[in-house]
Amino acid sequence: MEKGLIQVYTGNGKGKTTAALGLALRAVGHGLKVLVIQFMKGNINYGELESSKKLSPYLAIIQVGGRRLSQKPTRTPSI
Numbered sequence: 001m002e003k004g005l006i007q008v009y010t011g012n013g014k015g016k017t018t019a020a021l022g023l024a025l026r027a028v029g030h031g032l033k034v035l036v037i038q039f040m041k042g043n044i045n046y047g048e049l050e051s052s053k054k055l056s057p058y059l060a061i062i063q064v065g066g067r068r069l070s071q072k073p074t075r076t077p078s079i
Contacts, residue, residue: 007020007023017038020038021036024036028055028058033057034060035060036059036061036062037064038061038062038063039064040063040064048061049063
């Protein structure tokens with residue numbers, strides 16, 4: 001099994017999701033598989049979730065938090 005890399009983006013304000021997805025897209029462009037775990041503040045469907053489906057199986061996003069905290073992911077990523 002190969003070693004992976006974990007990146008954590010925290011803090012107030014904007015830019016965390018943008019930074020994470022930017023790095024994820026670069027990795028996918030190099031043929032790597034990426035799993036993004038996104039902690040949500042509300043029950044809002046974001047466009048990046050739909051975009052990630054088009055990059056499957058290289059990019060998977062699991063959203064948790066808000067009302068999703070107790071729900072299982074809609075699909076199990078194969079990463």
